[in-house]
Amino acid sequence: MLRNWGAAAICVIALGMGAGVAVAQPGSPSGLPGTVSADVRLKLERDGRLTVTEVVTVPEGKSANRVVPLRIAVGGNRDRVYEVVDARVNGEGTTTASADELAIALRAGTSTVTYAVVGVVAQIGDTLELRWQPASGWDTALDSVTVSVIAPDAPRSVNCLAGEPGTATPCTTAELGDGRGVRATEIGLAPGERVDVAVGLQDGAAPANARVVESSGLAAAFALTPATGVGLGALVLLLLGGAVLLWYLRGRDARALAGDVGPVAVLVADPAGRVAFASPDGVLPGQVGTVVDEHVDVVDVTATIVDLAVRNYVWIEEVGGLDWRFVRRNPADPSLSGYERAVYEALLPDGVDAVLLSELRGRRIDLSRVRDALYADVVAKNWFARRPDAERNLWWWAGVGVGVLGAALTAVLALVGTGALVGLVVIAAGVALALGARSMPARTKRGSALLEHVRGLRGYLHTATPQDIPEADREMVFSRSLPYAVVLGETERWLAAFAGTRPGLYWFGEAEQGGDLGRFAHRFPAFLGALDGVLAQAGHLRSLRG
Structure with missing residues (x-):
């Protein structure tokens, strides 16, 4: 007898090794220890209500939670709406049902969840169909899901899908049973995956009660x-x-x-052979800066003040090596543009014939009129269709x-x-x-053409030498070009090119003396820096150079 028992044991061991049979564990119907499994039973009533019984086994030390949306998009901004009623749990867990979702929370052990669903039967063409997801929304993997469906009459067809929502992967098994039943199985369902069962019904098996609403x-x-x-x-x-x-x-x-920059005629000669400076398109120094960067800057006003001195409206003299004085030479006349007149009157108002730069610092002159007049000038010259600052503000606020x-x-x-x-x-x-x-x-076509000419003007300032200009005309050409060098950032190079020459300056010098170009080249940058500082304090204008 012992011999027979030994033979039997050997056979069992051999079969277990060859076929990979696992010994069943309590609480794990699939035969794998420590896994969650679900047995779902669906019964369609004659009135179209689907009663659901879920028997779920959760191993020791684990929990399982399921959230089932009751409003599912079906395309075209439409949702299919289900209603769950009478949700209960018999065992270790809880369940709640709202208009939007069914929530199930289970602890270790075997629990039975029951509820009824309204809205599972739909008329699709000539076919009556029952559709529900017996497993979906679990936050843990399911080792196995078994599904059984009982309908009032023998089902016509069954389609079971499993996997990520939207995929069309068939379940492990799905078949019509004998009589009124359907059976389906899915082995291994990952968290968040679903089992979707659609059963074709006999006509009249139950009323169509599916609800489809706008999203x-x-x-x-x-x-x-x-x-x-x-x-x-x-x-x-x-x-x-x-x-x-x-x-x-x-x-x-x-x-x-x-x-490439085309030829720009900056130096022009008259019939007598005298050479003079002529800016392209008659552009003034302050206008150059505004056309180039579309802003009225401090340097535009500084260059304009230098230009007013060069044109004999103002005399500039150095006082004590630390200050400078502006002296009225000629009154503002109609040949001045609107913004030049505004600069002149801001510098030397009516009744003031001379002013120190240090006094201007205390006066805090208002340059808003200069800014407005300069913007109006570049529009009047048709370099811009509208004021650049107004255009920027308009589009920003728009x-x-x-x-x-x-x-x-x-x-x-x-x-x-x-x-x-x-x-x-x-x-x-x-x-x-x-x-x-x-x-x-954006500049007008004429403004873009001027921009190209300004490049040529910059090239002239960067390359011209005293030898290009007759000695008799050198002081005038140097002076008339200087405000453009200031506004275009070529001051240092322009001064260095002419510092070795010895023309006098008719518009700048020490008090009671004519200008010496060597000393001027040394002191002029300090004058520009001081003047920029005073004008920047006035506000309304950007203080960056060039």
Whole structure:
């Protein structure tokens, strides 16, 4: 007898090793220890209600939680809505059901969850179909899921899918049983994966009670629909059109800055052979800076004051090596432009014939009129279509306004539940306008041409030498060119080129003495720095040079 028992034991061991049979563990129907498994039984009643019984086994030391959405998107901004009632747990756990979801929380042990679902039967074409997800939304892996379905009449078909939501992978097994039943099995279900069962029913087996409603909430509000698609497309085309226009206008300036500089006639000779300086397109020093960088800067005013001295409206003299005095030589006349007159009157108001630079620091002169007049000048000369500062402000505030409008539109459309994407694009358009405001003051065609000529003027200032100018005309050409060197950042080079010559200066010098060019080249940068500092204190203008 012992011999027979030994033979039997050997056979069992051999079969277990060859076939990989595992010894079943208590509480683990799948035969694997420490795993969660579910046995789900579905019964469709004649009235269309689906009663569900879930028997779930959770191993010791673990928990399992399931959240089932009861509103599932079916496309076209529509949701299929289920209703769960009479949810209960018999065992270690709890369950709650709301309009939006069914929540199940289970602890270790075997628990039975029961509930009823309304809305599982739908008429799809000529076919009546029962559809439910007997396993979904688990936060832990399931070793196995077994499903059984009982219908009032013999089912016609069964389709069981398993895996990530949206995939079409079939379940491990799914078959029509005898009589009114359906059986399905899925081995190994990862957290978040689902088992989706669709059973074709006999006509009249149960009333169709599926509810399909329009989507709601933020997801629906921001969903892409044909209507929002058309709106988005129109807005995108508008943005692209604006970008192309700005690229074209700015591209004209870029070509003026990047191309080869053509010949610019800066030095001109009269029939008697005298050489004089002539700026391109009659541009004045202050106007040069504004055309180049589209801002009225301190250096533009500084260069204008130097130019007024060169043209005999003002005499500049050094006082004690630490200060400078501005003395009225000639009154402002009609040959001065609007902004030059504003500079002259800010420097030497009516009744003031002389002023020290140190006194101007205490006076805190107001240059807002200079700024306005200079912007008006560059528009009057047709170098800009509109004031650059007003253009920037207009587009910045337009961008802010469009952005605020887009935010309000997004909020309203989100509350309404549709088309909120259009509001987001309007916000993006507003941000683009605000950020692009600095690039908006595009020059006119004439302004772009002047920009190219200014490059030629800079080249002249960078390369000209005293030997290019007859000695008799050297003082005048040097002086008339100097304000342009100041505004274009070529002062140091221009002074160095002429410092070795000895012409007198008719507009700058020490008190009661004519100007000496050697000393002038040494002291003039200090004068410019002091004047820039005083003008920067006046406010209203950018203080950067060039």
